[in-house]
Amino acid sequence: MAETVLMRNFGRADSHTLASYRGAGGYAAWDKAQTMEPAALVDEVKKSNLRGLGGAGFPTGMKWSFIPKSHTGPVYLVVNADEGEPGTFKDRYLLERDPHALVEGMLITARAIRSALGFVYIRGEYVQPWRRFSAAVKEAHDAGLLGRGFDIVVHRGAGAYICGEETGLLSSLEGKKGWPKIKPPFPAIKGAFGQPTIVNNVETLCCVPPIIERGAAWFAGLGTKTQGGTRMYSVSGRVKQPGVYEASVSITLRQLIERAGGVSGTGRLKAVVPGGGSAAILTADEIDVVMDVDGCRGAGTMIGSAGVIVMDESVSIPEALLVLARFYAHESCGQCTPCRESTGWIEKMVHRIVEGHGRKDDLDTILDVAKRGGGTTICAFYDGAIGPYISYIEKFRGEFEALCRS
Amino acid sequence: MSNGAPPTSSRPPTERAGLAAPATIKFSPEQLAEVRRLQGLYPDARGALLPVLHMAQDTFGYLSLEAEAYVAGLFGLSPAHVHEVVTFYTLYFQQPKGRHIVGVCHNLSCHLAGAQDILRHFEARLGIARGETTDDGRVTLQAVECLCACEAAPMAQVDDRYEMQLTPEKIDRILDGLR
Numbered sequence: 001m002a003e004t005v006l007m008r009n010f011g012r013a014d015s016h017t018l019a020s021y022r023g024a025g026g027y028a029a030w031d032k033a034q035t036m037e038p039a040a041l042v043d044e045v046k047k048s049n050l051r052g053l054g055g056a057g058f059p060t061g062m063k064w065s066f067i068p069k070s071h072t073g074p075v076y077l078v079v080n081a082d083e084g085e086p087g088t089f090k091d092r093y094l095l096e097r098d099p100h101a102l103v104e105g106m107l108i109t110a111r112a113i114r115s116a117l118g119f120v121y122i123r124g125e126y127v128q129p130w131r132r133f134s135a136a137v138k139e140a141h142d143a144g145l146l147g148r149g150f151d152i153v154v155h156r157g158a159g160a161y162i163c164g165e166e167t168g169l170l171s172s173l174e175g176k177k178g179w180p181k182i183k184p185p186f187p188a189i190k191g192a193f194g195q196p197t198i199v200n201n202v203e204t205l206c207c208v209p210p211i212i213e214r215g216a217a218w219f220a221g222l223g224t225k226t227q228g229g230t231r232m233y234s235v236s237g238r239v240k241q242p243g244v245y246e247a248s249v250s251i252t253l254r255q256l257i258e259r260a261g262g263v264s265g266t267g268r269l270k271a272v273v274p275g276g277g278s279a280a281i282l283t284a285d286e287i288d289v290v291m292d293v294d295g296c297r298g299a300g301t302m303i304g305s306a307g308v309i310v311m312d313e314s315v316s317i318p319e320a321l322l323v324l325a326r327f328y329a330h331e332s333c334g335q336c337t338p339c340r341e342s343t344g345w346i347e348k349m350v351h352r353i354v355e356g357h358g359r360k361d362d363l364d365t366i367l368d369v370a371k372r373g374g375g376t377t378i379c380a381f382y383d384g385a386i387g388p389y390i391s392y393i394e395k396f397r398g399e400f401e402a403l404c405r406s
Numbered sequence: 407m408s409n410g411a412p413p414t415s416s417r418p419p420t421e422r423a424g425l426a427a428p429a430t431i432k433f434s435p436e437q438l439a440e441v442r443r444l445q446g447l448y449p450d451a452r453g454a455l456l457p458v459l460h461m462a463q464d465t466f467g468y469l470s471l472e473a474e475a476y477v478a479g480l481f482g483l484s485p486a487h488v489h490e491v492v493t494f495y496t497l498y499f500q501q502p503k504g505r506h507i508v509g510v511c512h513n514l515s516c517h518l519a520g521a522q523d524i525l526r527h528f529e530a531r532l533g534i535a536r537g538e539t540t541d542d543g544r545v546t547l548q549a550v551e552c553l554c555a556c557e558a559a560p561m562a563q564v565d566d567r568y569e570m571q572l573t574p575e576k577i578d579r580i581l582d583g584l585r
Contacts, residue, residue: 074449086513086552117449124460124497125509125553127566153447158456159496161551175448175455175481177494193449236515236556243557277514277552307556309514323517327551333494 049228054201086277087307099136105205275304278384
């Protein structure tokens with residue numbers, strides 16, 4: 001079993017308090033970071049092979065280095081705590097049980113990117129995590145950790161999955177509906193309120209203090225060749241012990257399911273979603289995949305937010321797809337025609353199939369519509385939706401056809 | 407996926423008891439100070455629009471067109487902009503809502519744990535369909551997308567709380583506690 005890095009404090013009483021965090025050696029990394037130049041901090045994170053843990057898997061240090069060197073105005077650090085990917089719940093644990101790890105990660109990151117102001121965008125439904133994190137910010141402020149060159153504004157969202165997309169999040173933070181923006185310009189060039197902005201996920205930033213404290217080589221060594229560290233896998237669905245499990249990113253999906261107690265229900269595995277609802281589904285004989293960014297990419301899916309949803313043999317794949325199709329139709333922001341129209345029509349078609357009124361050629365129509373729309377929209381939402389549309393139908397076509405009339 | 411025929415409620419929500427809108431749409435002086443404090447946190451005051459809309463909803467019960475126009479005035483924004491924002495987000499209510507909001511997750515992990523049965527139990531106990539409010543204004547029932555507590559499926563949000571690993575018995579206890 002890999003070292004516990006991100007969940008190291010979860011077992012401590014009052015782990016959310018400053019006293020407990022400090023008692024466990026918290027803020028030592030921040031002390032060290034203050035003796036380092038910003039460029040050295042960026043370099044250390046680059047060498048650690050930390051990759052974004054919110055979904056896209058982009059190298060974190062490289063993202064930080066995109067802030068224009070010539071820029072003299074404000075730079076903002078925005079934390080994406082708009083956790084919403086179906087099957088993912090790790091950031092909720094971090095906000096509730098180790099909020100000071102995020103505060104410390106933000107302090108170090110702000111120094112690295114020369115930011116004086118950070119925003120933490122927490123999904124509106126996360127009331128308890130919002131209270132916990134706000135209390136930690138107040139404690140850090142009272143202790144003089146914040147308010148001396150860097151401040152944090154805690155911002156509550158209002159219910160919209162699309163605000164987890166970084167430019168949709170920025171629109172929302174600016175007091176608008178959460179419509180994603182065309183890139184380029186990327187947020188590092190022109191982000192929140194028109195200024196260079198780094199948007200990082202909660203868990204990503206919680207990796208930063210251990211990296212600074214123990215070194216890039218140590219963190220890189222925990223993972224695979226192209227991705228350092230451990231990460232928190234959210235495991236749910238038909239497993240005996242659903243929960244959040246920290247493991248090296250070199251773990252395989254098979255090992256992870258075993259750690260979660262194995263398959264429940266019939267006990268026989270049918271399929272697994274490896275990286276949140278938007279990841280292509282894997283069949284029972286595809287679970288030796290390594291659960292890092294490149295391992296999943298090589299298997300034709302994505303690690304995404306590492307939300308693992310396990311389905312045993314009794315699960316209806318068409319019904320599961322209908323649940324996701326309804327979700328994408330509901331959450332499409334409506335800005336781009338291919339996404340707005342296709343998500344609605346595909347939900348209707350999958351619904352018709354599940355109700356027993358579908359035709360076999362409906363399946364080809366769905367695949368055609370899904371494949372045509374890929375890459376044609378402003379943001380990655382629709383590309384995320386077509387992952388399940390295509391993979392569920394292509395890998396379990398017989399199950400869909402059995403429900404069709406002809 | 408089979409949805410049982412939900413009971414229907416014919417009267418529009420505004421006519422139900424206990425749901426009357428407050429007479430005046432106006433923040434107290436303390437609240438106005440809080441609005442100014444929030445506006446000052448952002449490089450552009452408009453960044454405080456979502457937090458202030460949360461405040462307005464908590465104060466006025468829901469975001470009527472009058473409330474939208476009032477908030478627009480506090481920001482120097484057009485009522486149309488505020489309406490566009492309010493209608494985009496699921497946590498803002500444009501109609502009077504119940505004193506308690508029950509949002510039952512029906513996304514994938516909760517679906518695998520029997521979310522539809524959970525929803526039907528709520529509907530049967532409350533005598534309303536998802537999306538409706540009880541006649542006495544006590545509870546609004548919603549089916550909602552992933553609340554990211556999949557390890558505790560099936561689950562629901564009841565006001566500020568996450569209620570985990572729901573069973574019919576647990577639902578009955580939760581509903582008995584809502585006044």
